[in-house]
Amino acid sequence: MRSDAVHRVLEEEIAEARARRDGRPPRVLDVGGGSGVWAVPMASAGCEVTVVDPSPNALATLQRRAADAGVAQLITALQGDTEALHAFAPPGGADLVLGHGLLEYVDDVATSLVSLAAATADGGAVSVLVSNRYAAVLASALAGRPADALRVLRDPAGRYDGAGDTVLRRFDGAELADRMREAGLSVDLVQGQGVFTDLVPGSVLEGHGAEPLAELERAAAVTPPLRDIASRLHALGRPVR
Ligand SMILES: C[S@@+](CC[C@H](N)C(=O)[O-])C[C@H]1O[C@@H](n2cnc3c(N)ncnc32)[C@H](O)[C@@H]1O
Incomplete structure (x- = not known):
């Protein structure tokens, strides 16, 4: 897996789950797992992964990727959504539940988080990755679109106006933590992913090597106010049980 702050935290989670299970494969439930951006590396790391996603196209891509990576036998792809998660995932059946790039799209954030929590085993964790509304403000302003930046800043859901915005909502860190607590989860950490990499053009970074930037990203990920952009x-x- 890659070396950013999110991957490092999840690697630790997997290692702890493996230890709790006396060396048996950790069970990962990837809700809205799409084409396998997380599921395939998790399976390659020796996890048994169940992906639940409503998109048949995404699931077909997932299965191709899993086959190419030689981990098809470790991945179960199920067509479904968070609203019916109980039908696909037994209560307490997963050591690690992923909801990455999911909460921006679901009809109801509260019900979705409760479903993710219910699927988590004792000692296990729910990992949530969401779009940051302040990053969208910054990106619009830096792209010379101040009116868009202002809309995202003022909109309660952190959206641009009009049909161009494909997400239903964006979050800030405090809101994300509050929503998780309301769903019965204790929050271990809130960190950032992509503080500088999405702001600095690749051409500027070329020639400096990957590791200095990776180290900077890891430090910034846990350092407010950099984390917050x-x-x-x-x-x-x-889950608090
Ligand atoms: C932005 S993609 C994220 C894919 C992947 N998790 C990642 O991090 O790269 C969002 C995914 O959520 C799925 N999705 C949308 N609504 C959903 C719902 N209600 N329940 C489960 N998945 C959903 C979409 O089909 C899509 O594959």
Whole structure:
């Protein structure tokens, strides 16, 4: 897996789950897992992964990717959504539940988070990755679109006006943590992903090597206020039972 702050936290989670399970494969439930951006690396790391996603196209791509990576036998792809998650995922059946790039699209954030929490085993965790509204403000302003930046800043859901915006909502870190607590999760951490990488053109970074930037990203990910302008916000929570 990659070396950013989110991957590092999830690697630790997987290692702890493996230890709790006496070396048996950790069980990962990837809700809205789409084409397997997270599921395939998790399976390659030795996890048994169930992906639940409503998009048949995304699931077909997932299965191709899984086959190419030689991990098809570790991935179960199910067509469904968070609203019916109980039909696909037994209560308490997953050591790690991913909701990455999911909460921006679901009809109801509260019900979705409750479903993710219910699917999590004792000792396990829910990992949520969402679009950061302040990153969208910053990106619009830096792209010379101040009116768009102002709309995202003022809109309660952090959206641009009109049909151009494909997400239903964006979050800030405090709101994300509050929503998780309301769903019965204790929040271990909120960190950023992509503080500088999405702001600095690749051409500027070329020639400096990948590691200095990666190290800077890891430090910024957990350092407010830099964390608070990251493209995505990552939170890890545990069901309170
Ligand atoms: C932005 S993609 C994220 C894919 C992947 N999790 C990632 O991080 O790269 C959003 C995914 O959520 C799925 N999705 C949308 N609404 C959903 C719902 N109600 N329940 C589960 N998945 C949903 C979409 O089909 C899509 O594959």
